[in-house]
Amino acid sequence: MNALLKNRTWEIVDLPEEKKTVGCKWVFTIKCKPNGSIERYKAKLVAKDVKNAFLNGNLEKEVFMDLPPSFEEKLGKKKVCRLKKSLYSLKQSPRVWFERFGKVIKLQGYIQSQANHTMFYKHSREGKIVVLIVYADDIILTGDDSLELERLKKVLTREFEIKDLGPLKYFLGMEFARSKKGIFISQRKYVLDLLSETGLLGCKAIETPVKLNLKLQLASPVEMIDKEKYQRLVGRLIYLSHTRPDIAFAVSMVSQFMHSPNQGHFDAVYKILRYLRGTPGKGLLYENRGHLQVDVFTDADWAGSVIVTWQS
Template sequence: MKHELDALELNKTWRLVDCPAGVKPVGFDRYKARLVAKGFTQTKGVNFLETFSPVVKPATIRLVLALASMKHWPIYQLDVNNAFLHGNLSEDVYMTLPPGFISPQPNQCCKLLKSLYGLRQSSRMWYDKLSHLLLSHGYQQTSSDYSLFVKFIGDQISILLVYVDDIVLTGNSISELAAIKSILHQHFRIKDLGPLKYFLGIEVAQSEKEICLSQRKYCLNLLEDSGLLGAKPASVPMDSTTRLYHDKNPLLSDPFVYRRLVGRLIYLTTTRPDIMYATQQLSQFMASPTKSHLQAAKHVLRYLKTSPSKGLFFPRESEIQLLSFSDSDWARCPDTRRSLIGYCFFLGSSLVSWKTKKQTTVARSSTEAEYRALANTTCEVQWILNVLQFLRISPIRPPVLYCDNQSTLHIAANPVFHERTKHLEVHCHLV
């Protein structure tokens, strides 16, 4: 406890002041390994204003790693020690004196100058300080992903991906990579973890021919926690004849079990596009899951048992061209009759982005459902192209969109105003 208090004093986290009248200081949690403030007692507009802090998108991580594989760039990982203790607070936050800390005068409290773990705004303040430091040293942010930082020195490039206190660093400027490591260590005391091997539960294996991403350990832990490590494997994540809906089966007595399981499956889709559709179907029933929904979720787990180490493969030798595939399932949802959108994107031979999502409106024909799916795919194409343009990466050929519906292709090739396609002109003709 004394070492913890000494570190906080060295960091100038607070100063002792007389407790203002009418102010109720924030408490602390005494059952943690470090001093943690009780942020749940904070009041919005008084103790904090904004709490949002951006983190890098999974698609951005995969896109940058695929580029690093093709360009043969080194990839490093950094970790920041006590990241949340570095953020400067802009609001007045008072905290009761921690145990073992003796005040020279009665009725005093700690006025926090820097953030503590547990405060609502800690993550935002840390990101604000880190981003200002990087911008002051010549890095740029892209509006496509605010946690992607890039610096250009002639034809050399340095890229940082930031996910709270985990940082991935890559590029072809060896001197700049070393320089930014030194700058970050000088300000935040970082840990240089060397070549990227394990990041956000994702295992990264690098060789001369490829980079492989998987979540094997995460998947095995999921199977073990669910008690299905010895279950009989299944050949598919979900039977094609299975249609989940809000049935009249008995509700689960403890829906938290189902919600936690589906939440972990959603995170597993970071490297497992093969369970994306099944996970999307299961996530519709988080509010009131039944036994049939839980049974379908356990079927996905039995499928994962067949190959827990399956993941993504980013080859070194590949062309930089964007290929996208679009599809839809018309009126798939039995409850709302809304259609499903499905798309995926390859950068050369590397699968970098995918999604299964229910459409926001009811399509009146399979052609309309397919065309709306194509419009959503087009938006994602534009986003990926914006990221590549920001990185000054030029694909060798224009992007290609693949669609298997002939009517949709005819409408895309001839976007002529028609009475029956008036609503399509408003929503979808950006294709």
């Protein structure tokens, strides 16, 4: 609530006769550390009508909202909030927030990447670089220009309500660990959460994610089962494969049947999950070799025989 009031998110007014309000409610969440322990408790005031981070964006369209719970007792039921800033769950919030954020960053001399619009970078005359990546209200800063990094942090603190969490440890389900060897990226908590949600946390682990010479067939309309669940599971595995190239081939197989899965396709997905049960902490190590040589991995059998059988 302090952040909402500090940002002057709304003003209390009488509702115009021709206007309608959107509802609101408090949403309470728990933010966890990578090891699963509780880091802090969070509370967000959310607009009810549409499906957070966006309190710093100025609204272009007039929006009226019901008073937050407990405010009615103090101000009366006839009063409403006229929103001056974007609120969590308003449909225009992401666009408004990102537009304002982008303007502030570009005024600091940063260039927006054309390959990834959420990335901004700035080169110094000395050949140093600072890179910024933003996803909703999560921001990563990196680079070898320490003075520019500190300057940018001060700008962000002045313009937005930000909290410096220190060296990167956790971002969008990915865990980061630094050592003399380099940077290790894994998704251990993500894997354990996925296993827990599917009831496989206590299952017996297996050694490979896919059966040798497996041939999956397209499902007939009669065989198709629980498409939404299948799409949800495979979608999560696709995201996991970003740090787990050992499951990339198996995931590419099961992802071909998102539109019509049958029991055989589900069995293949659960086999991947049972493999993950025995290897939750695997990931990628970007070694510190003292140079900027880029390492690449690819599928050696990319142009091999088709893995889907089309026989009726």
